[in-house]
Amino acid sequence: MxxxxxxxxxxxxxxxxxxxxxxxxxxxxxxxxxxxxxxxxxxxxxxxxxxxxxxxxxxxxxxxxxxxxxxxxxxxxxxxxxxxxxxxxxxxxxxxxxxxxxxxxxxxxxxxxxxxIRNRYGGNALIPACERAHVETAKLLLTSGIDVNHVNNLGWTCLLEIVILGDGGPRHQEVARLVLAAGADPNLADKDDVSPLQHARKRGQSEIAQLIAAAGGR
Known part of the structure; x- marks a missing residue:
């Protein structure tokens, strides 16, 4: 056998x-x-x-x-x-x-x-790094020349993903601070013309809303 x-x-x-x-x-x-x-x-x-x-x-x-x-x-x-x-x-x-x-x-x-090169959502490496609040990774990516205002297939920038998919906590606040300092447009709205500041206020993310407003967000 x-x-x-x-x-x-x-x-x-x-x-x-x-x-x-x-x-x-x-x-x-x-x-x-x-x-x-x-x-x-x-x-x-x-x-x-x-x-x-x-x-x-x-x-x-x-x-x-x-x-x-x-x-x-x-x-x-x-x-x-x-x-x-x-x-x-x-x-x-x-x-x-x-x-x-x-x-x-x-x-x-x-x-x-x-x-x-884009991922399956049409995003670059920075967008999901910000969404998931990988602070040190985002900081390093921002030294690469990556487009901080790239818009993915959902119509979202890294700043919009921080607000829409984040929890508004300290790590998301820090990545928001980083991308705004790197030139993220605080008024680049989503496909429905809702701005990052409007999203932040709607979600009760007061600290991020303050950061966006201080950067000229409306």
């Missing part, structure tokens, strides 16, 4: 049938689990660092998703592309912004990531 194959062996067989080489598949798996030693070994073995999985995610994108900073830095040093876009339109740069991966953003900045 044939003994059933272990789960790991079954997975390996599926990957081989899919045509992925051991080195390439191994790099994706190692990056996803944050195994720096394995990643360095596979880079040295000339694994394709731009290999994609079924969702067109690269090893770098998987490292960003797992917040595996050392692995992300190793991949970037080896030439990994911060602009490689997955099926859901995420890139390592966009996901790092949205997820608050400040240290990884810092490692990407010298490579001058493409600031024109």
């Amino acid at each position: 044939r003994r059933p194959l272990p789960a790991a062996a079954l997975l390996a067989g599926v990957l081989l049938m899919a045509g992925a080489s051991g080195a390439q598949t191994g790099l994706l798996e190692a990056a996803a689990r944050g195994d720096l030693a394995a990643v360095n070994r596979l880079i040295a073995a000339k694994a394709d660092i731009e290999q994609r999985d079924g969702q067109r995610q690269t090893a770098l994108l998987l490292a960003v998703a797992g917040n595996h900073v050392a692995v992300a830095k190793a991949l970037l040093a080896a030439g990994a592309n911060p602009n490689a876009q997955a099926s859901n339109q995420d890139t390592p740069w966009l996901l790092a912004g949205a997820s608050g991966r400040t240290e990884i953003i810092a490692a990407m900045l010298p490579l001058k990531p493409d600031l024109t």
Whole structure:
């Protein structure tokens, strides 16, 4: 009677049938689990660092998703592309912004990531960083030349997302302060012509409303 194959062996067989080489598949798996030693070994073995999985995610994108900073830095040093876009339109740069991966953003900045690539909502890296109140990430993104007044598919800027999707607390107040100081237009309204100040007052976000008004918001 044939003994059933272990789960790991079954997975390996599926990957081989899919045509992925051991080195390439191994790099994706190692990056996803944050195994720096394995990643360095596979880079040295000339694994394709731009290999994609079924969702067109690269090893770098998987490292960003797992917040595996050392692995992300190793991949970037080896030439990994911060602009490689997955099926859901995420890139390592966009996901790092949205997820608050400040240290990884810092490692990407010298490579001058493409600031024109948009996520599935038509946004840049700054908008979700602000919405989620990733203060240090937003502060660093603002040094990149990113468009602080970019409007996404919902008709919202980073300032509008801070107000509409934020809680008005200290961290959202701080990102509002940062983007206003960086030139965010306090009167750039949404698709219904409702201004950031009007949204802030409607939501009882008095501290943010004061910041917007002080910047010339109406």
